[in-house]
Amino acid sequence: MAWRKLSTIFMACALVALAAGYGAGSSKTSLPTGVELATGGPLLEYFQATHPGQEAIVYSRADVNNDQGVDLVVIFRAGKENNAMLAVLGFPGSYQCTNEVPAPVSDQVIQFKDIDDKPPLEFIVQGRKGTNYGYAIYRVEGTNLEDLFGEGMKDCC
Structure with missing residues (x-):
């Protein structure tokens, strides 16, 4: 009987956590679907053209420059032991890359979140290198990625 009650409580908590996650990091722009989403579309093509031989590991879309x-x-x-991150900004008729910043080596996650309730949209990057975990909060200012806050990124990048 206690096992069933514990199981029910666990499932209820899991459902609440799952429901709370939806929309928490959603962006205010519509995302591409179908073939463009699967292939990365013109923004990823621009990245590949400007960074030949550098494999895109994780990418995500949102309006980060408002x-x-x-x-x-x-x-x-x-490189063999390090990753980097940048944003490809889509302007009418052109694209531009921001500066590069160090990025986690494995288990990378990009999550968009309007932290200060004003534009532009911030994003959180987290991941690890070996047993070292880290995260940082970024914002695009003009055409530069600005590191607003982070912890452990020096050890996981």
Whole structure:
């Protein structure tokens, strides 16, 4: 009987946590679907053209510079033991990459979150290198990625 009650409580907590996660990091722009989502679309093609030979590992879309267009945050392999991250900004008729910053080596996650309730949209990057975990909060200012706050990123990048 106690096992059944514990199991029911666990399932209820899991459902609440799952429901709370939906929309928590959602962006305010519509995301591409179908083939463009699977292939990365023109923003990823621009990244590949400007960074030949550097494999995109994780990427995610949102309007990170508040221009009402979709941008792409890319974590990519910068070397054998290190990764980097940048944002590809989509402007009318052109694209531009921000500066590169160090990124986690494994288990990378990009989550968009409006932390200060004003534009532009911030994003959280987390991951690890070996047993070292870290995270950082970034914002795009103009065409630069700004590190607002983080912990442990020096050890996981």
